Amino acid sequence: xxxxxxxxxxxxxxxxxxxxxxxxxxxxxxxxxxxxxxxxxxxxxxxxxxxxxxxxxxxxxxxxxxxxxxxxxxxxxxxxxxxxxxxxxxxxxxxxxxxxxxxxxxxxxxxxxxxxxxxxxxxxxxxxxxxxxxxxxxxxxxxxxx
Numbered sequence: 001x002x003x004x005x006x007x008x009x010x011x012x013x014x015x016x017x018x019x020x021x022x023x024x025x026x027x028x029x030x031x032x033x034x035x036x037x038x039x040x041x042x043x044x045x046x047x048x049x050x051x052x053x054x055x056x057x058x059x060x061x062x063x064x065x066x067x068x069x070x071x072x073x074x075x076x077x078x079x080x081x082x083x084x085x086x087x088x089x090x091x092x093x094x095x096x097x098x099x100x101x102x103x104x105x106x107x108x109x110x111x112x113x114x115x116x117x118x119x120x121x122x123x124x125x126x127x128x129x130x131x132x133x134x135x136x137x138x139x140x141x142x143x144x145x146x
Contacts, residue, residue, distance in 0.1 A: 001046070004029065008037055009046065010146045016050045061088075061106040063113050064135040067121065068099035075126035076100055082124075088116050099131065110134075 004027045011018050011026065020031045020038075029037070041047045056064070071079050076094075083089050083103065091104035103121075107113035113132075121130055 001041075001044075005037060005041060005046075006146065008034065009041065012038070012047065012050075013142075013144070013146050056106050060108050063107045063110055064090075064138055065105045065107070065113055066133045066135065067103040067105055067117060068095075068131040068133075069101040069103065069121060070098060070128040070130075071100050071124075072126040072128065073100065075124070079121075079124055079127065082120065086116070086120060088112075099129075 007027050008023060011023050020034045023029075024031050024034045027034070038047065056062075069079070079101070080092065083092055083101075088105050088107055089103055090106050091102075093102045094100060095102045105113060105116060107116060113134075117130060117132065121127055
């Protein structure tokens with residue numbers, strides 16, 4: 001990957017709808033050259049997918065929370081399989097420290113968040129403890145800031 005690839009990734013990361021023509025003008029390549037570079041970045045796995053970024057508050061999900069879970073290691077994969085099916089789960093990370101999992105959850109309100117935690121996390125016998133932190137405001141949110 002060179003500086004041109006990095007510039008192309010930055011442009012796509014900012015706006016996946018940016019035209020190949022505009023990208024080419026900014027990096028000094030033809031449209032076909034940009035298309036070839038992007039195809040190579042996709043084949044190398046640097047570009048995984050293209051998607052829309054949705055504002056969760058405008059969609060009605062006004063609460064963001066980080067839920068730390070201490071779970072019996074023998075049952076972790078069962079909990080992970082259960083959690084990834086729920087649209088409220090935005091991120092799911094295995095972590096070090098006192099908690100095995102860190103989950104970023106979006107909910108419409110605190111009652112829905114509590115219900116989600118009770119029904120889809122605490123309901124498992126192998127969950128030892130749950131610690132929840134509410135986000136007061138989301139100031140920055142990106143997958144990778146290039």
